[in-house]
Every structure is written in C-alpha cells, then in structure tokens.
Amino acid sequence: MAHRETTAPFVGHHPADHEGSIKTPIYPTSTFKFSSAEEGAAHMETAYGVPGAATPKGPNAIYSRLSNPTLSAAEQRLSAWDESEDAAFFASGMAAITTTFLAWTSADRPLWFCPPLYGGSEHFIREILPGLGVHVVEVDHLDHLDAILEREGGRKPGMIYLETPANPTMQIHRIRTAADWARQHESEDHRMIVGVDNTYLGPILQRPLEHGADVLVYSATKYIGGHSDLIAGAASGKTDAVARIREYRHFLGGMADPNTCWMLMRSMETLAIRVRHQQDVAEQVFAHLRNHPKVQRFISAWSVDLPDGDKAIAEEQMLGGGAMAAFEVSGGRAGAFRVLNAFKHFQLAVSLGSTESLAEHPASMTHAGVPLEVKAQYGISEGLIRISVGIERPEDLIADLDQALGQV
Ligand SMILES: Cc1ncc(COP(=O)(O)O)c(C=O)c1O
Numbered sequence: 001m002a003h004r005e006t007t008a009p010f011v012g013h014h015p016a017d018h019e020g021s022i023k024t025p026i027y028p029t030s031t032f033k034f035s036s037a038e039e040g041a042a043h044m045e046t047a048y049g050v051p052g053a054a055t056p057k058g059p060n061a062i063y064s065r066l067s068n069p070t071l072s073a074a075e076q077r078l079s080a081w082d083e084s085e086d087a088a089f090f091a092s093g094m095a096a097i098t099t100t101f102l103a104w105t106s107a108d109r110p111l112w113f114c115p116p117l118y119g120g121s122e123h124f125i126r127e128i129l130p131g132l133g134v135h136v137v138e139v140d141h142l143d144h145l146d147a148i149l150e151r152e153g154g155r156k157p158g159m160i161y162l163e164t165p166a167n168p169t170m171q172i173h174r175i176r177t178a179a180d181w182a183r184q185h186e187s188e189d190h191r192m193i194v195g196v197d198n199t200y201l202g203p204i205l206q207r208p209l210e211h212g213a214d215v216l217v218y219s220a221t222k223y224i225g226g227h228s229d230l231i232a233g234a235a236s237g238k239t240d241a242v243a244r245i246r247e248y249r250h251f252l253g254g255m256a257d258p259n260t261c262w263m264l265m266r267s268m269e270t271l272a273i274r275v276r277h278q279q280d281v282a283e284q285v286f287a288h289l290r291n292h293p294k295v296q297r298f299i300s301a302w303s304v305d306l307p308d309g310d311k312a313i314a315e316e317q318m319l320g321g322g323a324m325a326a327f328e329v330s331g332g333r334a335g336a337f338r339v340l341n342a343f344k345h346f347q348l349a350v351s352l353g354s355t356e357s358l359a360e361h362p363a364s365m366t367h368a369g370v371p372l373e374v375k376a377q378y379g380i381s382e383g384l385i386r387i388s389v390g391i392e393r394p395e396d397l398i399a400d401l402d403q404a405l406g407q408v
Contacts, residue, residue: 004083009269012076024073026262032061047250064258066250074261077268078224078236081203082216087236088246089261093199093219094120095254096233096245100217101129101159103248104193104241109158110135114142114173116166116378118197118219119367125161142177149185156185156192163197164206164317165301168326168362168386169378172301172310175317179212193241199223200301202353204275205320215241220256222353226267226274232256274355275323277391282323284394285387285401289327294405296383300325323389324352326362332382335408336361339385342404345396352388357397359387 013024034040035058043062045053061067071089079087090096101124105111111134113125125136137157139148149156160182164173178194186192193214198206202223208216215237218224225232233256235245249255256264283302290298290305302321303311314321329335340348346359350366360366363375363382370380389397 004080005272008077008080009271010077011080012073012265024070024262024265026258027061027064027069028258029068030064032059032063034058034062065253065255068255068258068261070258070261070265071256074256074264074268075234077265078203078220078234081268081271082207082209082236084209084216084236084242085239086242086246087234088242088249089220089256089264090233090235090249090254091256091260092231092254093118093217093221093233094124095249095252096217096219096235097121097197098124099248099252099254100195100215100235100245101125101134101161102132102252103244104159104195105129105134106158107133107135109190110137110152110155112137112139112145112148112157112160114139114160114162116169116171116370116374117161117163118167118199119369121161121163121197123369142173142181145178145181156190158190159193159195161195161197163200165200165314165322165324166378167200168299168324168366168384169380170299170301170306170310170324170326171378172306172313172318174313175208175211175213179214182214183212191240193238199353200324201318201320201322202271202275204272205279205322206318208317209237211317214238215245220264221351223275224267224271225264226271226353226355228349228351228354228356228358230260230263232260232264274391278323278389279320281391281394281397282321282325282389285389285397286321286325288398289325289401292327292401292405294329294408295327296330297328297379298325299327299379324386325389326384326386328381328383329385329405329408330383331408333361333364336363336383336385338407339404342407343400344403345392345400346387346404352386354388355391357388357390357392359385362386 042054042056182192196208198216199219218234220232
C-alpha cells in the first residue's frame with residue numbers, strides 16, 4: 001500500500017466528478033436542488049432523525065450548514081492525515097473545541113480536564129461550562145484518576161480532555177493513561193471519551209488516536225492551515241465521537257465555509273513538508289538558544305529539554321519535538337519587550353504554526369486572561385517569550401535572535 005504521504009495530500013478529490021479538474025472546486029452555494037420532492041423529504045427527515053425516514057438517494061448535500069462538497073472533501077483529507085474514522089471542520093479552533101465539550105458533557109456527564117490548556121479553552125471550561133450546569137473537574141495528574149473518581153463520589157466523567165504538549169510551557173500528558181482508564185470505567189450506558197488538543201504537533205508529529213484517544217481537536221488556523229491566512233478548527237477521531245460532534249455542529253452552526261475549506265485542502269497538500277522543514281529549522285535555532293548566555297530558561301518539547309518523566313512519555317507518543325519554544329530573559333516584562341521590539345525576521349504576533357516565524361509575550365498576550373497564581377504555577381513569567389519557527393533559513397533567524405537578545 002502506498003505511503004500516507006503519497007495519498008493523504010490528495011484524498012477527498014476525484015477529478016472525474018468535476019469535469020476532470022485536478023483541483024476541487026469551491027461550491028459557493030447555500031442550498032442544493034433536490035431531484036424530487038420525495039428525495040428532499042428523505043434527506044431532511046434523515047437529517048432530523050425522523051423515525052421511519054426513507055433512505056436518501058443521490059448527492060448528499062442539502063444545505064451548506066449541514067454539508068457542502070468542498071467541506072466534505074476537506075474533511076476526508078484531514079481524516080486521511082490522521083487515519084481517523086471521521087473528521088469535521090469548523091469556523092475556528094474554539095468552535096471545534098466548544099462544540100466538542102457541548103456534545104460530550106452535560107449535567108450528569110462532567111468534564112475532567114488537565115491544565116494548563118490554551119487560554120480560550122480554559123476560559124470556556126472554568127467560566128462558561130459551569131453556568132450551563134456542567135460540573136468541571138481539574139485533573140492535576142493523570143496518575144490520580146482513581147483518587148479523583150473517589151473524591152467525586154464515583155461520578156464518572158463524560159469526557160477527559162487534555163492538551164499535550166501544553167501551551168506554552170510544554171507539560172506532557174500520557175494519552176494512553178487517560179485512554180486505558182476511560183476504557184476501564186466506561187459502560188454501555190456511559191460512553192466516556194478522551195479528547196486531545198493536537199494543535200501543537202498536528203497529524204505529522206503526534207498521533208494520539210494510536211494511543212487510544214477518541215477524538216482530536218485542532219486549531220486548523222495553525223499547522224493545518226499553516227500560512228496565517230485563515231481561521232478554522234477541526235475534530236477528528238472515532239465514528240461515534242465525531243458523529244455526535246457533527247450533530248451539535250449542525251445546530252450550533254459553526255461549520256467552516258467552502259472558501260476556507262478550499263484553502264485548507266491546498267494547505268493539507270504541503271502539511272508534511274512544511275511541518276518537517278519547520279522542525280528542521282527549529283532544531284538549529286533551538287540548539288543555538290539552549291545555551292545562549294542571555295537565555296535564562298529554555299523550554300521546548302524536544303526530548304533534551306524535557307524533565308526525565310516527561311522525556312519517557314514524549315518518546316512513547318511523539319514523533320518529534322516540533323517548532324515551538326519559549327525562553328526567559330532577564331529584566332522581566334521590560335526585558336522581554338525590548339527583545340520583542342527588536343526582532344526583524346520574527347514577526348511580533350500571537351498564533352503559531354505558520355510559514356513565517358512568530359514571537360509573542362504569553363504573560364501579557366496569549367495568556368493575559370489567566371489568573372496570576374495560575375501563571376506562576378505554570379511558569380508563565382513576565383520574562384518569557386514564545387516563538388514559533390517558520391520556514392526561513394536558520395542562520396538568519398539565529399542572527400535575528402542574537403541581535404534582539406543583545407537588547408537585554
Ligand atoms: C492549542 C490551541 N488550541 C486551540 C486554539 C484556538 O484556536 P482558534 O484561534 O483557531 O479558535 C489555539 C489558538 O491559539 C491554540 O493555540
């Protein structure tokens with residue numbers, strides 16, 4: 001069988017279905033004509049789950065909030081990269097994440113989560129989900145799941161959610177531990193899913209489904225899109241997990257639009273070469289920064305930078321350290337700002353995973369809303385700078401870092 005890298009970039013498109021067009025057309029339409037009233041009724045009654053609905057025949061598209069050929073093509077392509085059973089694209093990473101939480105948690109199905117998480121996810125969990133009646137439980141370590149269940153009086157979660165490596169401090173969580181526990185504790189009337197935010201490494205460098213996760217969520221704005229020119233999100237995983245998420249997407253209305261899906265299709269052709277090249281550039285940049293006299297602390301998901309416990313987990317479940325890092329300079333916020341303001345090739349902007357290198361100040365930017373004590377607990381200090389390495393020549397990025405670090 002051909003390699004995933006030979007087939008996945010092109011999955012979802014069949015030229016014969018599109019006048020021989022080598023690329024997938026964009027379908028800028030809100031609705032689709034039925035061939036008969038009977039077919040229309042079968043489609044709509046099936047979509048709404050009306051008992052006894054006839055099986056619809058003909059093309060699947062009905063209405064673009066529910067499905068669209070460009071959306072379906074992009075979803076098949078992501079699914080091929082992840083080797084998942086199904087995938088769904090959303091208008092943003094947060095749309096994918098919040099729809100997943102709403103689909104898989106409820107008043108009697110708590111959400112158990114492993115902080116630290118991306119700030120937006122953490123805000124939704126701590127500030128919004130409890131107001132909707134969902135009990136949320138912080139998991140300090142995945143080895144403590146039994147103790148937490150006891151403390152919770154035996155009330156099992158509907159979902160265990162984690163992000164690994166975590167943003168921006170690179171804590172590593174062992175996916176297999178959460179998955180094994182969920183399999184042991186779920187039952188026929190209590191399906192329990194393990195969700196992993198796989199944004200940082202993406203389908204090329206980390207494959208959580210192979211370690212037992214049920215669903216992955218992505219900010220596709222990052223490596224999957226990869227060019228800082230779109231906002232999108234995705235959920236990808238087991239059939240039942242994604243089906244429920246897609247059902248909620250139908251009613252919450254957070255699907256990705258056809259133009260964005262076309263751009264995602266194009267981006268996913270180069271996913272592997274971009275991510276691998278960015279990782280190669282990062283390897284050289286990180287080797288320089290790791291021992292730089294102006295760098296007080298260097299954090300990355302590369303094995304050499306991880307504490308011993310995390311190193312073993314990283315070797316078990318990660319296929320590379322990726323192209324993200326954070327480093328601390330002296331002088332607190334003022335020192336970090338001097339460096340950030342001096343960059344010439346690194347662009348001063350939030351986000352990550354793009355072709356251009358980016359730099360930002362987590363304490364006042366991506367993590368501005370995180371309480372001070374939580375920032376302190378996770379080492380998000382005032383002198384910390386986060387970088388995302390792009391596709392530029394490593395020697396130019398190193399020279400840029402040297403001159404910017406010369407400011408402190
Ligand atoms: C790890 C992670 N998850 C989720 C998100 C949210 O994605 P989006 O901004 O596409 O909504 C981000 C955004 O920075 C992120 O870094």
